[in-house]
């Protein structure tokens with residue numbers, strides 16, 4: 001795999017842990033990014049309460065504004081990418097790569113061997129992002145997303161060591 005896009009557009013961006021004071025902002029960003037599938041403030045409280053099994057990071061700009069966020073469910077040897085999301089105005093600058101790189105670092109550090117993610121087949125940016133980080137499609141759930149009859153691609157990345 002060639003290395004993912006550079007991080008030239010990320011000067012001044014830093015990653016930090018998710019905090020409860022972020023939840024209103026995240027719920028608003030979810031509405032912009034996911035509409036009908038958006039997580040509410042209540043959903044985010046659940047995620048935050050699920051730590052340390054749930055593990056979220058946010059990306060902030062120089063002003064402190066949240067530009068993106070990402071998170072994991074770390075359950076034994078198999079984990080799930082819960083979300084990777086970048087605010088519309090900050091997309092296309094390598095922030096998705098930056099966030100996913102951090103999730104992979106955290107997953108490996110926690111001993112995860114296999115990381116899973118369901119991706120809409122019509123989400124070209126997300127597919128590209130995960131493929132660039134070594135995720136393979138291992139199965140397809142036909143017409144999983146309704147309405148729209150959109151397939152779900154189940155993608156997996158094996159992490160660290162030998163597998164067999």
Ligand SMILES: CC(C)(COP(=O)(O)OP(=O)(O)OC[C@H]1O[C@@H](n2cnc3c(N)ncnc32)[C@H](O)[C@@H]1OP(=O)(O)O)[C@@H](O)C(=O)NCCC(=O)NCCS
Nearest residue numbers: 005084085086091092093094095096097124125126128129
């Ligand atoms: C998917 C998402 C996280 C990508 O974040 P981003 O910061 O825009 O992505 P990056 O700039 O890091 O680029 C990631 C890759 O996607 C590609 N990409 C970005 N936008 C794209 C688009 N509209 N169509 C096709 N590919 C695209 C980039 O070229 C890059 O691939 P490359 O390294 O081979 O060039 C972002 O678009 C997003 O938040 N989308 C809405 C929420 C979402 O769908 N999340 C994923 C759920 S599985």
